[in-house]
Amino acid sequence: TEILRLTDVGKRYGNVHALRGVSLSVRQGEITCVLGDNGAGKSTLIKIIAGLHQHSEGTVQVNGEEVRFGSPRESLERGIATVYQDLALVPLMSIWRNFFLGAELRTGVGPLKRLDVKRMVAIADEELTKMGIAVPDLERPVGALSGGQRQCIAIARAIYFGAKVLILDEPTAALGVKQSGVVLKYVAKARDAGLGVIFITHNPHHAYLVGNHFVILNRGNVSLDMARSQITLDR
Numbered sequence: 001t002e003i004l005r006l007t008d009v010g011k012r013y014g015n016v017h018a019l020r021g022v023s024l025s026v027r028q029g030e031i032t033c034v035l036g037d038n039g040a041g042k043s044t045l046i047k048i049i050a051g052l053h054q055h056s057e058g059t060v061q062v063n064g065e066e067v068r069f070g071s072p073r074e075s076l077e078r079g080i081a082t083v084y085q086d087l088a089l090v091p092l093m094s095i096w097r098n099f100f101l102g103a104e105l106r107t108g109v110g111p112l113k114r115l116d117v118k119r120m121v122a123i124a125d126e127e128l129t130k131m132g133i134a135v136p137d138l139e140r141p142v143g144a145l146s147g148g149q150r151q152c153i154a155i156a157r158a159i160y161f162g163a164k165v166l167i168l169d170e171p172t173a174a175l176g177v178k179q180s181g182v183v184l185k186y187v188a189k190a191r192d193a194g195l196g197v198i199f200i201t202h203n204p205h206h207a208y209l210v211g212n213h214f215v216i217l218n219r220g221n222v223s224l225d226m227a228r229s230q231i232t233l234d235r
């Protein structure tokens with residue numbers, strides 16, 4: 001089932017028409033890849049979905065219901081978690097604290113406030129282990145981990161706090177081949193857990209490794225939109 005749909009979405013910044021007529025959707029258990037060069041409108045698209053900017057044209061729907069987010073909190077409350085490339089975690093803060101960072105923003109986690117530190121460390125440990133990214137010492141600053149591990153932790157955190165849709169902002173852009181592999185595997189895991197994923201990337205190869213659906217943005221327009229089944233190497 002479709003979780004998030006944009007229909008003919010446009011965005012103007014004054015005279016700049018950063019997006020126009022953009023339609024795309026993401027379904028449960030699927031990854032929609034959005035590719036595009038610098039200036040194509042990828043950040044603008046993320047900001048609209050994440051509640052940082054409002055669209056000027058068209059409609060955004062979550063589970064079939066039209067929404068217009070006035071803040072990141074409103075987007076989160078609809079189960080949309082955005083994992084930004086650099087801002088995902090606070091480097092000097094411990095791994096477990098990062099795991100709970102922003103928890104108060106999410107709905108339904110009130111009781112967390114009454115949890116003690118030991119309990120929170122235990123939960124973080126259990127969740128990360130369950131998701132296949134066990135980290136030996138959760139008291140270490142998150143900045144000590146590799147870029148790939150940090151992305152995975154940010155994704156694991158979003159899943160734990162109930163995200164239904166993940167918006168990934170170039171999660172492999174700053175990573176090498178091996179770390180990219182770690183993150184891509186993890187993104188596939190989130191998909192297999194039933195989340196809908198919008199995977200923003202410059203990298204067609206990374207998109208092809210995990211994507212179910214591909215949308216190319218070109219100067220604010222969708223220049224290509226195709227399903228995986230439409231891509232074939234056969235003649």
Ligand code: ADP
Nearest residue numbers: 013016018036037038039040041042043044045
């Ligand atoms: P991408 O993330 O794909 O590089 P952006 O969404 O950042 O693309 O930008 C799309 C277009 O909108 C670009 O032409 C950019 O200069 C313009 N733009 C982005 N943000 C603003 C803004 N706040 N004010 C004016 N123009 C903007």
Ligand code: ADP
Nearest residue numbers: 013014015016018039042043044047051052053
């Ligand atoms: P933020 O929400 O982070 O404050 P903006 O929406 O102001 O960001 O800008 C988003 C991106 O668009 C930034 O990367 C910025 O460099 C670029 N941008 C901002 N203002 C303009 C502009 N007037 N013209 C072109 N690009 C811009």
